[in-house]
Each structure stands twice: as structure tokens, then as C-alpha cells.
Amino acid sequence: MTQTAWGWLVIIYLFLGGLGAGALLTAALLEVSGWRYKRDYCPTALTGAVISGPIVGLGSLLLILDLGAGKTEPWRIVYLFTNFGSVMTWGIWILTLFIPVALFYGLLELIEVEPFIKGIVWARFPRLLRNVPLYRRRTAIASGILAVGVAVYTGVLISAVGPAVPLWSQPVLPFLPIPMMPLLFLISAISTGMALTFDLVATIAIPEIQQQMRIMDLAHIVLIGVENVLIGLLLLSALNAGGAAAESARMIMYGPLSILFWVGVVLVGLIYPFVVHAYAIGAGRHSLWSGIGSGAGILIAGLFLRYLIVFAGIPAQL
Amino acid sequence: MLPSHWPKWVVILLAFGLIVVAIVVAALSVPLTRALAPDLTPAPELPEINYAEPLSGECELCHTDEQILQASAGSQENVDAYYIEAASLEGPHGSLGCITCHEGTGNEADKEIAHQGLIDDLSETHPEDCLLCHRNLPDQLPEDNLRTPHGLIRDAVWAGSACGVLCSDCHGQVGHGFDPVTGEIICSMKVCLDCHQERNLEARLSDCNTCHVGPHDLSAVMSCKDCHVSSDTWRETQLGVHPVELVGYHADANCFECHRWPNFKGLDYVCSDCHKRPHEIGNDDCALCHTPEGWAASADALVAGATAFPHPAIGREECRSCHWVEDQEAIPEDHKGRTNDTCLVCHQAAPAPAIMHLVEGHEACLNCHGEGQVAEFTVDIHQGRDDASCRTCHELAGVAPRPILHSLDGRADCLMCHAAGGVKPNPESHEGWDNDLCLLCHQASEQPTQAEHPFPKDHNAAASNCILCHPDNDYSTYHCETCHALAGMTQVHEARGIKEIEKRCVLCHPQGKKP
Numbered sequence: 001m002t003q004t005a006w007g008w009l010v011i012i013y014l015f016l017g018g019l020g021a022g023a024l025l026t027a028a029l030l031e032v033s034g035w036r037y038k039r040d041y042c043p044t045a046l047t048g049a050v051i052s053g054p055i056v057g058l059g060s061l062l063l064i065l066d067l068g069a070g071k072t073e074p075w076r077i078v079y080l081f082t083n084f085g086s087v088m089t090w091g092i093w094i095l096t097l098f099i100p101v102a103l104f105y106g107l108l109e110l111i112e113v114e115p116f117i118k119g120i121v122w123a124r125f126p127r128l129l130r131n132v133p134l135y136r137r138r139t140a141i142a143s144g145i146l147a148v149g150v151a152v153y154t155g156v157l158i159s160a161v162g163p164a165v166p167l168w169s170q171p172v173l174p175f176l177p178i179p180m181m182p183l184l185f186l187i188s189a190i191s192t193g194m195a196l197t198f199d200l201v202a203t204i205a206i207p208e209i210q211q212q213m214r215i216m217d218l219a220h221i222v223l224i225g226v227e228n229v230l231i232g233l234l235l236l237s238a239l240n241a242g243g244a245a246a247e248s249a250r251m252i253m254y255g256p257l258s259i260l261f262w263v264g265v266v267l268v269g270l271i272y273p274f275v276v277h278a279y280a281i282g283a284g285r286h287s288l289w290s291g292i293g294s295g296a297g298i299l300i301a302g303l304f305l306r307y308l309i310v311f312a313g314i315p316a317q318l
Numbered sequence: 319m320l321p322s323h324w325p326k327w328v329v330i331l332l333a334f335g336l337i338v339v340a341i342v343v344a345a346l347s348v349p350l351t352r353a354l355a356p357d358l359t360p361a362p363e364l365p366e367i368n369y370a371e372p373l374s375g376e377c378e379l380c381h382t383d384e385q386i387l388q389a390s391a392g393s394q395e396n397v398d399a400y401y402i403e404a405a406s407l408e409g410p411h412g413s414l415g416c417i418t419c420h421e422g423t424g425n426e427a428d429k430e431i432a433h434q435g436l437i438d439d440l441s442e443t444h445p446e447d448c449l450l451c452h453r454n455l456p457d458q459l460p461e462d463n464l465r466t467p468h469g470l471i472r473d474a475v476w477a478g479s480a481c482g483v484l485c486s487d488c489h490g491q492v493g494h495g496f497d498p499v500t501g502e503i504i505c506s507m508k509v510c511l512d513c514h515q516e517r518n519l520e521a522r523l524s525d526c527n528t529c530h531v532g533p534h535d536l537s538a539v540m541s542c543k544d545c546h547v548s549s550d551t552w553r554e555t556q557l558g559v560h561p562v563e564l565v566g567y568h569a570d571a572n573c574f575e576c577h578r579w580p581n582f583k584g585l586d587y588v589c590s591d592c593h594k595r596p597h598e599i600g601n602d603d604c605a606l607c608h609t610p611e612g613w614a615a616s617a618d619a620l621v622a623g624a625t626a627f628p629h630p631a632i633g634r635e636e637c638r639s640c641h642w643v644e645d646q647e648a649i650p651e652d653h654k655g656r657t658n659d660t661c662l663v664c665h666q667a668a669p670a671p672a673i674m675h676l677v678e679g680h681e682a683c684l685n686c687h688g689e690g691q692v693a694e695f696t697v698d699i700h701q702g703r704d705d706a707s708c709r710t711c712h713e714l715a716g717v718a719p720r721p722i723l724h725s726l727d728g729r730a731d732c733l734m735c736h737a738a739g740g741v742k743p744n745p746e747s748h749e750g751w752d753n754d755l756c757l758l759c760h761q762a763s764e765q766p767t768q769a770e771h772p773f774p775k776d777h778n779a780a781a782s783n784c785i786l787c788h789p790d791n792d793y794s795t796y797h798c799e800t801c802h803a804l805a806g807m808t809q810v811h812e813a814r815g816i817k818e819i820e821k822r823c824v825l826c827h828p829q830g831k832k833p
Contacts (some may be wrong), residue, residue: 013340019337043329051333113326200330200336205320259351264344288319299336303344 022193141303153183199295269301373424382825
């Protein structure tokens with residue numbers, strides 16, 4: 001019997017939280033590295049900066065709604081800010097800090113592409129416009145650090161419940177007692193963020209951008225490889241642990257979640273994008289549609305992965 | 319790809335749109351893929367329990383306060399039955415909250431309303447609720463060597479049939495401080511047996527093997543009850559079937575302090591099975607000297623009771639070369655396995671009196687020391703001894719009796735002078751001995767009598783030391799050179815014109831003084 005406490009609301013929070021953090025990290029990386037300025041207009045940086053605050057905020061709202069009291073007495077969320085012995089309090093603080101900083105970062109990107117907003121800012125905060133690149137760079141760094149926290153927290157949240165659900169508390173390696181989930185979720189977050197902002201949005205907006213930022217192919221190869229290893233280690237570790245953890249792993253690999261895992265995650269989210277990006281590195285290019293397909297695969301596989309982990313969570317047996 | 323006249327922020331909408339599409343596609347894909355995928359183990363559909371700890375405050379308020387309970391319970395018996403220790407609510411079951419298991423009406427102060435729909439024993443009415451958490455209850459508890467009916471109960475619950483056994487039959491009020499599973503509370507086996515008998519369960523369900531998984535593989539030769547006699551505690555055993563009698567500390571020791579777990583193998587029932595010899599002497603047959611009733615005391619008693627042996631020990635360390643040799647010196651039967659190095663631990667040397675006379679010419683000891691003879695030995699300890707065995711214990715003293723310092727001519731009656739009160743009385747040890755015995759020990763010599771010795775016996779500190787002048791007891795001559803070197807004397811005398819002085823000293827020095 002799998003756990004029933006967490007459902008789609010938490011899964012979508014895990015997905016949106018990771019996606020928002022990953023998208024912002026991608027934008028911040030382009031900002032800090034200067035690659036963003038290779039073109040006058042960088043849809044990846046724009047999308048990553050603008051969507052991250054709202055979707056992480058939306059995800060956090062879903063998280064609150066998932067709580068029983070969140071629906072009836074949402075003000076009780078305040079108590080979560082003061083219980084510093086709980087990792088959830090750390091997460092609440094990280095989310096609380098991240099969302100406004102990310103929104104501000106998004107505003108600084110929007111200023112560049114939307115004269116209407118630029119006019120409003122000019123009218124209210126004229127000094128801000130004089131130093132937009134500087135503010136944007138600093139905000140990118142600050143929000144990038146917080147984004148790592150947001151992405152890691154999605155994994156910490158689930159691994160903190162881990163002792164009750166052994167699959168979620170599996171270590172990175174049997175002799176390395178660091179929980180797997182934060183690391184796996186961080187890698188997956190960056191991967192999905194890049195897929196959305198670059199492979200999908202940027203490619204659809206400016207197809208030739210793929211030829212101009214070949215570094216993204218290499219980044220995808222590395223991220224997919226690491227993610228592949230981590231998922232493999234997670235399942236092997238769970239099988240080796242026996243009990244509920246092994247039951248979870250069997251459920252994923254050849255149980256009711258097996259098609260979703262092998263097709264939705266492994267084939268669509270790992271193998272296909274890996275082949276596409278490996279081909280692109282070798283051939284120096286890939287087609288528009290294979291790039292979009294790869295991005296779509298990685299994006300939806302990120303959601304499937306979180307669904308699998310949450311729904312395959314079998315409580316420890318008493 | 320996007321039309322160039324579209325505003326650039328359209329990509330943001332595109333991103334949001336793609337996210338929505340991804341979520342929708344995932345939501346649609348999941349049921350489809352799950353429907354197509356194989357189901358590993360068709361687990362029974364379990365009901366959910368509403369976690370109702372927040373609704374249980376009113377219950378806890380009454381049931382953890384004796385005064386409030388007394389006000390409504392009616393009798394002390396009810397108070398005792400329904401009172402709950404507040405601390406028990408901190409336990410795994412107590413912290414679930416009363417309403418979670420007992421239902422009723424939550425957060426209701428009115429007793430009647432609060433108790434509406436109350437479930438007294440959850441395992442009686444909703445046993446499947448217990449199995450929500452306790453799904454894989456073990457059929458055996460190896461660490462406790464117990465066999466349980468969990469499998470039968472679980473199957474019956476899932477099948478919706480009654481099996482006659484409730485969770486609470488064994489686990490009692492698990493939410494109210496009673497939790498035998500933790501090991502902090504030991505449930506007596508008598509409780510189980512009484513319950514089995516009350517329910518008239520078939521006879522085999524009262525056998526040990528019904529609940530216990532015996533750790534010993536001895537069922538072919540004995541039953542559990544041969545040793546385990548108590549229904550209160552498994553550790554209480556009787557030793558009636560033990561192959562050797564257990565005494566002393568062994569009677570109180572746990573079986574496996576000596577025996578090897580679990581099948582009692584590896585013992586020869588000798589001391590060295592467990593004990594390491596703490597001393598070098600002896601061998602591993604500890605029982606030769608020690609008894610289990612008192613390890614040190616028994617050895618001390620042996621030492622205290624041991625007799626001395628009447629001969630020197632030095633040079634005779636190989637005791638058994640004489641003792642316990644067939645037909646020779648017998649030793650007690652219980653000494654049979656003892657080794658030479660243990661003899662002296664108990665037995666001390668107390669040598670027999672030394673022979674104070676010359677043996678040459680007196681080899682037939684019994685002629686004088688035999689029964690009824692002139693110097694009769696103590697009969698009881700010398701019974702059966704012969705001349706050959708005397709020297710085994712009695713050694714030569716190394717001194718000869720004083721020689722007779724005068725001629726025997728005309729002096730055959732020794733006691734005339736040497737009897738008590740005589741001119742030269744013999745020692746008290748000689749009391750009762752007559753003249754016949756004297757010459758057995760004392761040798762007559764040619765030593766002159768006092769009257770015949772013209773030279774002063776106390777000459778210059780000679781102090782009657784005869785051999786100074788008469789080496790080898792040769793009284794036929796004298797020998798001044800012992801003190802007065804001949805060469806020196808010759809030189810001194812020749813300087814004065816006196817020659818050939820050897821053996822002629824007394825001619826000029828009859829009193830040992832200068833002329």
C-alpha cells in the first residue's frame with residue numbers, strides 16, 4: 001500500500017518548485033557568464049527570470065492547500081516560520097525570500113523587453129533604470145543562490161519524511177549517509193529549467209539560438225548522465241535495503257508504475273534527450289523539432305519522476 | 319520562428335502554457351500507463367483512518383483526571399477501569415488520539431454525546447484498522463523464540479470472517495500504557511495458558527510448541543517440560559535430567575554458562591570443560607584434590623589432613639617411584655591419579671631419627687631394634703619392617719658416638735664409671751641401657767687414660783682436642799707439627815746446637831713449656 005498523505009498538489013509543487021528554481025538558475029547563469037549578452041534579446045534569460053517567481057509562488061500555494069489546516073485556517077502557516085527545529089521552517093524561509101527576489105529579477109528582465117513596464121518604472125524609480133545591468137547581475141547572483149536552496153528543499157522536504165517512507169530516505173551511496181532526494185531533485189530541477197527556457201521557449205522563439213549556444217548541449221549531456229546515475233543508485237539502494245524500500249523500487253521498475261518509469265522517464269526524459277544532444281555535439285547541429293522534442297521530454301519526465309517518487313512511497317511496515 | 323512583430327514577452331506566456339500542457343499531459347498519461355502496467359501484488363483495499371488526535375482533547379481531559387472521572391464514573395471500579403495515565407498518551411498508539419480508534423464525538427464536553435458511537439475495542443469491531451499500520455505482522459518472533467497466530471488472524475480479517483482472536487487479547491490496551499511488544503512489560507505465559515483454557519481450545523494449543531519455537535534441537539530425546547517447569551518464567555528450570563549431579567555454584571548456574579548454545583553439546587563433564595587450571599602443579603583432573611562444593615576449602619582440608627612422611631624429601635622427588643608401585647609402598651586409593659609434584663603440596667618431610675652409630679658391622683638392625691630387643695623400635699609404626707627397609711627412612715647422622723678414650727682392659731663394666739651418679743655418667747638418653755649395649759656403638763680405642771697421658775691435655779689451648787696431637791686417633795705417637803712446624807723448629811733448635819728433634823719434643827718439653 002503506497003502512502004496516501006501526499007497527492008497531486010504536492011507533486012505539482014515539487015515540479016513547479018524545481019522548475020522555477022532551475023529556470024532561474026539557467027537565467028542567472030547566462031546573466032553572470034555574460035552569454036545572455038551575445039544577443040540583444042535572450043528569451044532564455046527573460047523566461048527564466050520572469051516565470052520562476054510566479055510558478056514557485058503557485059507551487060507554495062499548492063503546498064499550503066495540501067495541508068488540512070491550509071484550506072480552513074491558512075493563517076496557521078505563520079507557526080511554520082518559528083519552528084526552527086523543522087526543515088519545513090527552513091524551506092518556508094527559503095521560499096519566502098526566493099519569491100520576491102525572483103519577482104524583482106523578473107521585473108529587471110521585463111524592463112528590457114516591455115516599454116510599458118519600463119515607463120512605469122521610469123516614472124516611479126528613475127534611479128533603478130540607470131543601473132539595471134548592475135542590479136540585474138546582483139539580483140541574479142542572490143536569486144541564483146536562493147534558487148539552489150529552493151531546488152534542494154524540494155528534495156529535503158520529501159527526504160525529511162523519509163524514515164516513515166524508506167524510498168525517500170535512501171542515501172546517495174550505502175556508505176555515504178547523505179540523502180539522495182535533495183541531490184536528485186537539484187539535478188532534475190536544473191535539467192527541467194533548461195529544457196523549458198532554452199530547448200522549448202528559446203528554440204521556438206529563435207530557432208537559430210541552438211546553433212549559437214552549443215554549451216547547452218554539453219550541459220544537458222552532463223545533467224542527464226548524472227540524473228541517470230542517481231536514479232539508478234536510488235533504485236539499487238532501495239532494492240538492496242529490502243522491505244518497503246524494495247517494494248517501492250519493484251513497484252517503479254516492474255509494477256504498476258513501470259510503464260510510466262520506463263517510457264515516461266527513461267525513454268522520453270533520459271534516453272531520447274541524451275541521443276539528441278549527443279548527436280548535436282557530434283554533428284554540430286540538430287533539427288528544430290528534435291530540440292523541441294528533447295526539451296518537452298525532459299520537462300514532462302521531470303513531472304513524471306516526481307509523481308513516481310511520491311506515489312511509490314510505501315510507508316515503513318510496523 | 320515566432321512572428322517578429324509579436325511582443326517579446328509572448329515567450330513568457332508560451333512558457334506558462336507549456337507548463338500547463340506538461341501538467342495536463344502528465345495527469346492524463348498517469349492513469350493510462352498505470353492501467354496498462356502490471357500490478358505486482360494485489361493488495362487488499364484498506365480503509366483510511368481519520369487521524370483525530372486534535373479532536374481528542376475532551377476525552378483526554380476526563381480520562382486522565384481521576385477526580386473528574388470519579389464525578390461521572392459512579393464507582394471506583396469504573397474509575398480504575400477508565401483512568402488513563404497521561405504519560406501513556408505520548409506513546410505510539412496514545413499519540414494517535416482517542417477518537418482515532420474509539421471514535422465517538424470529538425471535542426465534545428458532554429459525556430453522553432461524546433460517547434455516542436463509541437467503540438470499546440477497535441480490534442473487535444474494526445480489526446482491519448489495526449492492520450492498516452500493522453500489515454506485515456510476523457508469524458514468528460525469532461528474538462523471543464515465539465510463534466504467533468498473526469497470519470491466521472490477518473487472513474481472517476481480510477476475509478471478513480471471525481477467527482476468535484482479537485489483537486487486544488494479547489496486546490491489551492496498547493494505547494493506555496500496556497505494550498508487551500516493547501519488552502518493558504513481560505506478559506506471563508500463564509496469561510496465555512489461562513486464556514487458552516478458558517476458551518476450551520484443543521489440547522495441543524496448550525503445548526509448548528504452540529507458541530514457542532524451541533531453540534534446542536532435542537525434541538527426539540526430551541520434551542520442553544523435562545527442564546522448563548514454570549509457566550511464569552522460561553528461565554526457571556529443574557535439573558532432574560542432568561547427567562551428573564550439580565552441586566555448589568553449579569546448581570545455581572545458568573545452563574549455558576557451562577553448556578554450548580543451543581544443544582548442550584561440547585561437554586565431557588570434567589572440570590577442565592570450563593575451568594582453566596590456575597596452578598602449574600598437578601593435572602587437569604581437578605577432582606583429585608578439589609570438590610565443587612568448595613573449591614578452595616576442599617583443597618585446604620586435604621592439606622590439613624595430610625600426614626608427614628618420615629624421610630627427607632631432597633633427592634627423593636619422584637615419590638611415585640616408590641609409592642603406589644605395585645606391591646610396594648601403598649598410598650590411599652584416592653591418591654592414585656595424583657602426580658609427584660602434588661605430593662609435597664600436602665605432605666611435609668618429617669625425617670625419622672638419624673642413626674647415631676656406625677653401621678658397619680651392625681647391618682642387622684633388628685638384632686638390637688627389633689621387637690623385644692635392647693633398643694626396640696616403636697612397634698605400631700614399624701610393624702612388618704625388616705633390616706632392608708630401615709635405611710629408607712633412617713639416615714646416618716654423619717657422626718660417630720664418642721670413642722672410648724681408654725683401654726678396655728680391666729674395664730668391662732662400663733656402668734661402674736658411666737652409670738648415672740658414676741664418675742663419668744652417660745647422657746640421659748642412655749638411661750636403662752646396660753653394659754651389653756655400650757660397645758655396639760662406642761668403639762674402644764688405644765687412647766690413653768688421663769693417668770697415662772703425661773702431657774697436659776690443655777696444652778696451649780688444645781682444650782683436650784685429641785686429634786691435634788693424635789691425627790687419625792693414632793695414640794701410639796704424638797704429632798707436635800700440627801702447630802709447631804718442623805722446619806721452623808729445626809732451624810731454631812739447630813741455631814742452638816740442638817739436632818734431631820723430630821719426635822723427641824717431650825724429652826725437653828715434658829709439660830709443653832720452654833725448658
